[in-house]
Amino acid sequence: MNILLVDDSRLARTELRHLLQAFPDVTVVGEARHVAEARTRIQELQPDVLLLDIHMPGETGFELLASLEAAPHVVFTTAYDEYALRAFEVNALDYLLKPIEAHRLAAALDKARTQLRPAVSAEAPPPIPVSEEPAATPLTEHDQVFVKDGEKCWFVRLADIRLFEINGSYTQIHFHEHRPLIPRTLQHLEQRLDPRVFFRVNRQQIINLKWVEGIEPWFSNSLKIRLRGGPEVEVSRQQSVRFRELLSL
Structure with missing residues (x-):
C-alpha cells in the first residue's frame, strides 16, 4: 500500500512516518506540505491512500479532493473534530484526531486494505461457496x-x-x-x-x-x-x- 502524507506540519509528517514503520506492507512514497504540492505529488506518484490534513496554508484538504478528477482513498488526520460528518460525506475511509493513536491508525489501514483488494475478474472462475461472508473489521470501544x-x-x-x-x-x-x-x-x-x-x-x-x-x-x-x-x-x-x-x- 503506497501512502502520500499531506500535512503542513513537518512534525506531524515525521510522527506519521514513525507510526507507519510498524506496518510492513505500507510504503510512504512521498510528502506534501500544502494542497498545490499535493496535486503534483498525486499525479507523479499515484498513491493508493492519502493521509490528509484539513487546515493547511492556502486551500483545505476538502478543496484538494474537490479539485481531483479521481482521488486516492483518503484518511483524514486533523486536530479538529468538527469536520467529521463532512469527511464521511466525501467518502473518507476514516477520520483520525491528532495526536494519532497507533490502534486507530491500524484500524484505518485495515479499511484501506479492504478497499484495495483486487476485484474478481468477470472471466475468473467463480469462488468456492462459503457459508457466509467474512466478517468486517471488528470495532473496539475506542472507535x-x-x-x-x-x-x-x-x-x-x-x-x-x-x-x-x-x-x-x-x-x-x-x-x-x-x-x-x-x-x-x-x-x-x-x-x-x-x-x-x-x-x-x-x-x-x-x-x-x-x-x-x-x-x-x-x-x-x-x-x-x-x-x-x-x-x-x-x-x-x-x-x-x-x-x-x-x-x-
Whole structure:
C-alpha cells in the first residue's frame, strides 16, 4: 500500500512516518506540505491512500479532493473534530484526531486494505461457496462511528454507547441524551462489536459492560442489570449463565 502524507506540519509528517514503520506492507512514497504540492505529488506518484490534513496554508484538504478528477482513498488526520460528518460525506475511509493513536491508525489501514483488494475478474472462475461472508473489521470501544437518524447526524465513540436495543424493525442506540434509530439488526452489531465490552443480554438488547452500575438476582436464576444513566435490563436465563462465566474469576 503506497501512502502520500499531506500535512503542513513537518512534525506531524515525521510522527506519521514513525507510526507507519510498524506496518510492513505500507510504503510512504512521498510528502506534501500544502494542497498545490499535493496535486503534483498525486499525479507523479499515484498513491493508493492519502493521509490528509484539513487546515493547511492556502486551500483545505476538502478543496484538494474537490479539485481531483479521481482521488486516492483518503484518511483524514486533523486536530479538529468538527469536520467529521463532512469527511464521511466525501467518502473518507476514516477520520483520525491528532495526536494519532497507533490502534486507530491500524484500524484505518485495515479499511484501506479492504478497499484495495483486487476485484474478481468477470472471466475468473467463480469462488468456492462459503457459508457466509467474512466478517468486517471488528470495532473496539475506542472507535468512533457515524450515526444518522433522519436529518440528524452524530460521530460517536463506541465507549459512550451504553445500550443497543430493538425498536420495531430498527435498533435504537443510547448515548448521552440521544436515542437515534439505525437500520441494523442486533445480530449484525454483535458481529462487529468487541465481545469483551459489549454483551448480548437477551434477544432485544446489547449492553456496554463498562456502563454496568449494579447487578441483582432476578427470577428463575436470571439477573437484572442497572446501567449508569439508565435503564435497567433483564438478562435472560441462558445469558445470565454466560454473564457469570464471563465475569467470574
